[in-house]
Amino acid sequence: MRQSTLFGRTLREAPSDATTPGTRLLLRAAIARPLAAGLYTWLPLGFRVARKVEQIIREEQDRIGAQEIRIPVITPAEYWKETGRWDTLEPVTFRTRDHGGREYMIGYTHEELVMHHARSEIQSYRQLPAIVYHFQEKGRDEERPRAGLLRVREFVMKDAYSIARDFEELDRQYWAEHDAYARSFARMGLDAISVESDTGNMGGDVAHEFQVLTDVGEDRIVVCPSCDYRANMEKATRAPAPAAAAPADLPAYASIDTPDATTIETLERRLGLPARDFLKTLLLRDAEGSVVAVVLPGDRELNEAKLRKVLRTSAVKFASEADFTAAKAVPGYVGPVALRARTLVDASVEPRGYVAGANRKDTHLRDVVPGRDFRGERVDVHDVAAGDRCPKCGAGLAVRRGVEVGNIFKFGPYYADKMDATYLAEDGTRRPLMFGSYGIGIGRAVQTIIETSHDERGIVWPKAVAPFDAHVVALPSRDGAVPPAADALVAELESAGIEVLYDDREETAGVKFADADLIGIPLRLTVSARTLKEDAVELKGRRAENGTLVPRGEIVATVKELARP
RNA sequence: CGGGGUGUGGCUCAGCUUGGUAGAGCGCUUGGUUCGGGACCAAGAGGUCGAGAGUUCAAAUCUCUCCACCCCGACCA
Numbered sequence: 001m002r003q004s005t006l007f008g009r010t011l012r013e014a015p016s017d018a019t020t021p022g023t024r025l026l027l028r029a030a031i032a033r034p035l036a037a038g039l040y041t042w043l044p045l046g047f048r049v050a051r052k053v054e055q056i057i058r059e060e061q062d063r064i065g066a067q068e069i070r071i072p073v074i075t076p077a078e079y080w081k082e083t084g085r086w087d088t089l090e091p092v093t094f095r096t097r098d099h100g101g102r103e104y105m106i107g108y109t110h111e112e113l114v115m116h117h118a119r120s121e122i123q124s125y126r127q128l129p130a131i132v133y134h135f136q137e138k139g140r141d142e143e144r145p146r147a148g149l150l151r152v153r154e155f156v157m158k159d160a161y162s163i164a165r166d167f168e169e170l171d172r173q174y175w176a177e178h179d180a181y182a183r184s185f186a187r188m189g190l191d192a193i194s195v196e197s198d199t200g201n202m203g204g205d206v207a208h209e210f211q212v213l214t215d216v217g218e219d220r221i222v223v224c225p226s227c228d229y230r231a232n233m234e235k236a237t238r239a240p241a242p243a244a245a246a247p248a249d250l251p252a253y254a255s256i257d258t259p260d261a262t263t264i265e266t267l268e269r270r271l272g273l274p275a276r277d278f279l280k281t282l283l284l285r286d287a288e289g290s291v292v293a294v295v296l297p298g299d300r301e302l303n304e305a306k307l308r309k310v311l312r313t314s315a316v317k318f319a320s321e322a323d324f325t326a327a328k329a330v331p332g333y334v335g336p337v338a339l340r341a342r343t344l345v346d347a348s349v350e351p352r353g354y355v356a357g358a359n360r361k362d363t364h365l366r367d368v369v370p371g372r373d374f375r376g377e378r379v380d381v382h383d384v385a386a387g388d389r390c391p392k393c394g395a396g397l398a399v400r401r402g403v404e405v406g407n408i409f410k411f412g413p414y415y416a417d418k419m420d421a422t423y424l425a426e427d428g429t430r431r432p433l434m435f436g437s438y439g440i441g442i443g444r445a446v447q448t449i450i451e452t453s454h455d456e457r458g459i460v461w462p463k464a465v466a467p468f469d470a471h472v473v474a475l476p477s478r479d480g481a482v483p484p485a486a487d488a489l490v491a492e493l494e495s496a497g498i499e500v501l502y503d504d505r506e507e508t509a510g511v512k513f514a515d516a517d518l519i520g521i522p523l524r525l526t527v528s529a530r531t532l533k534e535d536a537v538e539l540k541g542r543r544a545e546n547g548t549l550v551p552r553g554e555i556v557a558t559v560k561e562l563a564r565p
Numbered sequence: 566c567g568g569g570g571u572g573u574g575g576c577u578c579a580g581c582u583u584g585g586u587a588g589a590g591c592g593c594u595u596g597g598u599u600c601g602g603g604a605c606c607a608a609g610a611g612g613u614c615g616a617g618a619g620u621u622c623a624a625a626u627c628u629c630u631c632c633a634c635c636c637c638g639a640c641c642a
Contacts (some may be wrong), residue, residue, distance in 0.1 A: 014576085019636075036633085108641095140641070144640090146636085151642085219641095403642095406642065443642085475600080507603090510601080526601075
């Protein structure tokens, strides 16, 4: 590929709204270009990377016996209505009608469609197990696209779907996919770890995410430094702190005056007590409008994902004024004592005396003892914090940020039950198709590679996904001998199966080298008057500081050996 | 959706407070010099100042409405 004709130019400066290093390099190195919020066009260099990432995933899916298919982007409403997701996905999907008025949506994912095909194709246990997958666009009307390709509104996903006879077979498929994912990410140069995750609006109960730990990630990941415990914050738990014995002789609770002290911070200052000595009581309402109070220690944060799970609801919001009145609570002074609301008490609340809101303006109560002065359902709805003890081994946990590059779900009969998808078992009974689904976002993977593999000069592509194997840079020369020599080298490399980006532009050495570093192809081959005089080619790895001269006669073999891992 | 911010040539930005000829650097074109780490000289091209309405003799600048994009929070690959 001649760089002089490459569609898409490199930028010396990144647009000012590009916030992460990967987004800046994505734009500067002409990998992709924005079209609208959350919509990106792949440029040739980026598209080549995307295709290599796809190919790695394809090979690993094929290796475990998955079969590639292709389901349309535009999907009819009727299948989504069978599972109820036509309604629940409404806020995050793109929809349209045909001229006959029939409803469709751009696939948000493809479980329903696979299940539809499976129930008609699969009649007998003899056809199981099966895994199908495809690479297909997903449309998600995200409320907030972010950071280049990390979160967009349309993206290609490799989504695989496993269909099994029973839980055991599903379990084997699940772990086969888990391993295929681990191999895929490793091959594309991503250091991804698998963590336990919440299932969100996908349904089902067992799920893992593959997370790449990096500061630009949106997810908070709890990692144990001494054992293999890793979990998304939405799911993470901790070993309970040693239960402090409740002092037997605590006095009955009593009012204290706390004018204008509506936050834990104010109370800490005012009363000279640490945040953990307070109880904060949050009045919330779920998607159906039911009100619930959640009691947490003052130093703990509510984990909404956990709470949604406990409440079996899709959204949790703060309570309205009317809700406060009905619960006999006062904003800023909510407390669990004599509160008229369903009360959930977080597991981190200990059996001891606390300061809590009195449900009266400007008043708190001291010596409030859980169990004695109020009751509630015990639940785990708090965020794990750095330093909490690992639920597996007791070591101090760390909290990191991560990019979710893939996830896997074990649904069991969840979809089959809703869609009446059964097969005839060996014993003559009808049984539900056991289902699992597995997704990798291609664009997100590509940008995550950039986020985690670059230096101050540009991208450093892993060999397996680099847009080209080698970057031949022909420097300008007076005698006109360089271009034909470089042409010949490129032709020879290409006929040896090497993918070459050939910088044949009339630019100075500085510009060419800067672009080569920015684009980040693993091997750089320089042809110049200087190298011709030595009958050699300068070879430099992307990370190397200096190149070395390789005799012209050996260069093709040398590159061939270095190019492929 | 809530909160915040920004829209001026392809990119980075100045100009706006205090209304009066639309600017700089980079990039682009042409010619010349240079030639191994983002060269130099000269001459050019390129802008409905996000859109619409209003105020005014006069609007990039003031007012209103709308739009787009970015960032922070709740969801996901």
